[in-house]
Amino acid sequence: MDSVLLIVIILVASILQTSTGFGFSILATPFLLLLFAPNEAIQINLLLSLVISILLYTKIKKDVEFQTLKRLIIGSIAGLPLGMLLFLLLDVEKLKLWVSIVLFILTLLLIAKLRVKQNKNRDIFVGTLSGLFTTSMGMPGPPLLLYFASVNTNKEKLRGTTLAFYLFIYSISLIIQLLFAGTTSKMWIASGLTLPFVFIGLFLGQLLFRKMNQQVFQKLVYALLLFTAIYLLL
Template identity: 60%
Template sequence: MGIILFIVIILGASVLQTSTGFGFSIVATPFLLLLFSVTDAIQINLIFSLVISGALIFKIRSDIDMDVLKRLVVGSLVGMPVGIAIFMAVDLEKLKLAISLIILLLPVLLIFSFRINQTNKRDRFFGGVSGSLTTSIGMPGPPLLLYFSGTNIQKEKLRGTTLAFYLFIYSISLVLQLYFSGTNKTVWVSSALAMPFVLAGLYLGQLLFKRIDQLSFRFVTYGILLFTGLFLLFDNLS
């Protein structure tokens, strides 16, 4: 049963990551926490997210806003060490609760039409927040999703720029995680077993992306966030 659930999680999250540009870590992490320790779940998430970003980068490179990407990267270089410090210092159960609250806050702000003007400084700031969340909980997506949704960026530009940013940040974050937390056989065997389903998710996600319009894209975003946030919150409280 655990293996089947693991495969379903990875396949579904891969489809969402490919079609939306942010879905994998937000969807996969809460459910991976049911099957693995916090450290293992984060590392498995980083490995798969890195594979997906790397596989898509050449296909979607024309959609990347290079100026925004550079500012996000600069901000993340400040945020990643902060995230590692949080991960090493905070109780892991409290960290899981924090993940659920962060996820739940996002759709509330988005549904009530939270808007923020995009500036160079804010690009760097949200890059920094994203960097800290990547190394602490393996989830860079929430702050970028909130920021870019608030600016009404086109879905193609959102997916392209965030995937390029993830390729950089997941690479560095995985190295930092392995250095500070170590790793084990479970992480790499589980990742190898599920890799074919990641590849299947890449293919299915590309098909979905071509068929989803901007409005549907937004509703999918809200649904993903509400479902995963509530699920993880109730799991923590129980």
């Protein structure tokens, strides 16, 4: 039963990641935490998300905003070790509680048409938050998603820039996690078992992306953010 649930989680998360650029960690991590220890759940998420980003890069390269990507990477360099420190030292439940409250409030403001102007400093700050979220909870997506939605980024640019950023952030985060939190054979077996379903998700996600218009994409963004906030709060 656990194996079937694991496969369903990874398949659906892979479809979302491919079609939106951010769905894997938001959907998969909460459910993986029901089946695995925190370090195992985070490492499965990081490893499979990295595989998706590598396989998709040639398809999304033309949509990447490279100046924004550069600033996000610069910011994340500070956030990655800070997130690992929080993971090792703080009560993860309290961290999730505060994140859920902030995420919920910001998502409601976003739905109410709160908008900000994109600039260099904000790009760097969001990169820092994303790095922190990645190593502490395996979820780099929410800060990026909130930010890109608040500056009205189109779906092609959002997906392309986010997936390109993941190539860097997931690679470094996985190394940090393996070095400082250790790993288990269970994590590698689970990742290998679900890898074929990642490929199926890639194919289906590409089909979905081509059929989605900007309005549907935006509604999906709001739904995923609210889902993440409510789940973490509960």
